[in-house]
Amino acid sequence: MDKVSFRRAAKEKRSLLFDTSEKKAAADNSIFESFMSSGLLDNVSLVLTYVSFRDEADTLHIIDRLLSDGFEVGVPVCGKQGSMDFYLIKSRDELIISAMGISEPQKNEKKLITRFDSTLCIVPGMAFDRSGNRTGYGGGYYDRFLAAHTEITTAGLCYHSLLYDSVPSEQHDMSVDYIITEKGLLKIHG
Numbered sequence: 001m002d003k004v005s006f007r008r009a010a011k012e013k014r015s016l017l018f019d020t021s022e023k024k025a026a027a028d029n030s031i032f033e034s035f036m037s038s039g040l041l042d043n044v045s046l047v048l049t050y051v052s053f054r055d056e057a058d059t060l061h062i063i064d065r066l067l068s069d070g071f072e073v074g075v076p077v078c079g080k081q082g083s084m085d086f087y088l089i090k091s092r093d094e095l096i097i098s099a100m101g102i103s104e105p106q107k108n109e110k111k112l113i114t115r116f117d118s119t120l121c122i123v124p125g126m127a128f129d130r131s132g133n134r135t136g137y138g139g140g141y142y143d144r145f146l147a148a149h150t151e152i153t154t155a156g157l158c159y160h161s162l163l164y165d166s167v168p169s170e171q172h173d174m175s176v177d178y179i180i181t182e183k184g185l186l187k188i189h190g
Contacts, residue, residue: 003169003170006135010127014127017055028058030183031057038178046117047121048074049066049075051075051104056124089111119151121142121155122155123154126162130188131166133169134167134173134175147172157181176188
């Protein structure tokens, strides 16, 4: 199956995963617990993360916990020509709704993150495979960003039923180091 068809099928499958909000909340809580107990935060001072949208695995609880635990948290702003920058936030109250309907920080050069030592990036995806490959949304933002910052440790959040043996990928696609599902942590590299 080609990437476009696979992405469409994975998106549809994810939209049908949970027949109640309680079941999704339970899966999201299990992913949260898996993430917090994974050990990935042990040597990290900065966590870059997307803000979950629609039926994505929830990152809001993770963001709130990281901020309350004193971690620096960076959230992306996607620009023209495929660029993506991360900005520090101190609270989710600093986020605004973009034209795409996604919560993001306002651009502020004083909060622009330019150093990525001891950094973990939570990477979004429609689906992942057991080799760390992911099917994203087709814009290539994370692939370009991560290719330029190979020092960053990466983790994908994924519902277990969207973890495949293989997903379509190309040479320029950046794989993740870890995958976290409601069933636990899968170490790929690192």
